[in-house]
Amino acid sequence: MTKEKLIEIENVSKQYGSFKAVNDISLDVYSGEIFGFLGVNGAGKTTTLRMLAGVLRPTAGRIRLGGFDIEEEPLKAKAITGYIPDRPYIYSKLTGREFLYFIADLYSMDKKEAEESIDKYLAEYSLVEWQDELIESYSHGMRQRLATCAALIHKPKILIIDEPMVGLDPHGAKLLKDCMRRYAREGMAIMLSTHSLNVAEEVSDRIAIIHKGSILTVGTLDEIRSQTGGFNDGLESMFLQLTSQAGQELEH
Numbered sequence: 001m002t003k004e005k006l007i008e009i010e011n012v013s014k015q016y017g018s019f020k021a022v023n024d025i026s027l028d029v030y031s032g033e034i035f036g037f038l039g040v041n042g043a044g045k046t047t048t049l050r051m052l053a054g055v056l057r058p059t060a061g062r063i064r065l066g067g068f069d070i071e072e073e074p075l076k077a078k079a080i081t082g083y084i085p086d087r088p089y090i091y092s093k094l095t096g097r098e099f100l101y102f103i104a105d106l107y108s109m110d111k112k113e114a115e116e117s118i119d120k121y122l123a124e125y126s127l128v129e130w131q132d133e134l135i136e137s138y139s140h141g142m143r144q145r146l147a148t149c150a151a152l153i154h155k156p157k158i159l160i161i162d163e164p165m166v167g168l169d170p171h172g173a174k175l176l177k178d179c180m181r182r183y184a185r186e187g188m189a190i191m192l193s194t195h196s197l198n199v200a201e202e203v204s205d206r207i208a209i210i211h212k213g214s215i216l217t218v219g220t221l222d223e224i225r226s227q228t229g230g231f232n233d234g235l236e237s238m239f240l241q242l243t244s245q246a247g248q249e250l251e252h
Contacts (some may be wrong), residue, residue, distance in 0.1 A: 003031050003033070004029060004030065004031040004241060005028050005029075005030055005068050006029060006031050006065065006157055007027070007028065007029035007035075007052065007063075007064075007158060007187035007191060008027075008028055008062075008063065008064040008065075008150055009026055009027040009048075009061070009062075009063055010026050010050065010053070010061055010062045010063070010064075011024050011025075011026055011027060011060065012024070012025050012026070012046075012048070012058045012060065012061030012062070012063060013025075013058065013059050013060040013061055013247045014047050014048075014051060014056060014058055014059050015059040017062075018069070020211055020213050021044050021047045022044045022047050022048055022051070022058075023044075023169075023212075023213040023214045024060075024061070024214070025044075025048065025061075025210070025213075025214070026215075027208055027215070027218065028078070029158075029189045029190075029191050030189060031157070031187045031188070031189050032184050032185065032187050032188070032189070033184060033189055033190070033205045033206065034180055034181070034184050034190045034192065034203050034205050034234040035189060035190065035192070035204060035205065035206050035208070036192060036193075036194065036195040036199075036203070036206070036208070037049070037192065037194070037198035037207075037210065038077050038193075038194065038195070038200050038208065038209045038210065038239065039193075039207055039209060039210040040195055040199070040211075041195060043210045043211055043212060043213070044192035044210050044212070044213040044214075045162070045195075045210060046086060046162055046193065048161050048193070048210070049083075049160050049191070049193055050080075050084075050085075051063060051070075051076075051084075052065070052070070052076055052081075052160050053081065053085075053160055053193070054077065055072050055085075057071065057126065058071075061156040064077075065077040065078075065080060065081050065158055066080045066081075066158065068145075069191055072245055073162070074187075076121045077149050079086030079107065079154070080153070080156055080157045080158055081150055081156050081157075081158045081159075081160060082151030082156035082160070083145050083149075083151055083160045083161075083163065083166065084148055084158075084159075084160070084161045085162050086162040086163045086166065087124045088143065088147035088150075090135050090143055090146060090147060090150075092100065092134065092135045092136035093134060093135075093136065094134070094135055095131065095132050095133060095134055095135065095140070096122070096127055096130055096131045096132075096133065096135060097118060097132060099146065099150065100114075100118045100121075100122070100146075100149060100150060100153055101114065101118070103150045103153055103154075103190055104117070104118065104153055104154070104224070105193060107154040108151070108197075109154060111163070114153070115157070115186045116174070117152075117153045117154070117155065118129070118153065118246040120147075120244050121148075121149035121152055121153060121250070122149060123162060124149075124179065125145040125146070125148060125175065126145070126175070127142065127145060127146060127149065127238040128148055130142060130202060131173040141167050141168050141169055141172045143167075144172070145168075145175075145176075146178065147231075153190050156188070156224050157186055157187070157188060157189065158188065158189045158190075158191075158235055159183065159189070159190045159191070160190075160192075161190065161191070161192040161193070162192075162193050162194070163186060163193060163194055163196075164176055164180075164192050164194065164199070165194070165196060165199055168219040169171065173184070173199075177199075177202065177203050180192075180203055181203065184205075187209050192204075197235045197236045197239055198235075199236060201221065201234065201235040205225065206218065206219060206220050207219070207222065207235070208245045209224075209239060209243070210240055211242070211243050211246045212246070214246075216242045216243070216246055217242060225238065228237055228241055228242065
């Protein structure tokens with residue numbers, strides 16, 4: 001089965017004054033793929049994902065989602081994309097179900113389709129018994145799961161997740177990893193940023209390592225091993241080797 005190119009990042013940069021948060025990066029992510037975007041805090045991960053979601057505008061370069069240019073056709077691009085930011089904002093004075101109705105309305109979903117989708121994801125993320133409680137009474141992990149439901153409610157082709165495991169207990173983390181694998185099998189393209197090497201190694205089909213705004217490498221774990229010469233190395237040692245080398249090169 002031919003995989004569809006769903007995320008296209010072409011020579012994208014984001015600059016704040018003289019500081020380049022993201023420096024001329026290019027990436028493609030395909031349908032059915034979980035793509036891990038790795039870097040330390042401040043490497044440019046969140047900035048990149050915010051540009052993908054249309055929250056920030058690139059200083060240079062082009063982003064297409066499902067073939068739609070994020071700047072030229074933002075509504076069409078966002079209609080097929082779900083985004084879970086690192087700190088999701090959720091209206092705490094709504095109930096969980098009311099919040100999902102609100103999100104469904106933003107996507108102009110048909111009422112029957114919205115009801116079915118809300119029921120499905122509340123059950124999938126174990127929130128049914130809390131659906132009529134105010135969100136202000138939710139734990140951090142429950143808010144994360146509700147934000148995930150909100151990102152999925154309109155059945156996106158693309159899912160963008162920034163630090164997906166923050167605040168999740170082991171059960172919540174396993175649930176999300178299992179669900180991501182299933183969504184990918186069903187054809188969704190998933191791009192997740194993380195500084196958790198274990199998460200990236202466990203779920204990603206391909207990985208990009210970003211350091212100080214620049215991409216150091218892109219590939220499968222085996223491809224990155226062959227690039228670094230560490231044929232038995234885990235992701236942690238390869239990550240440390242690549243980022244250390246990049247740091248030394250910048251110093252010189």
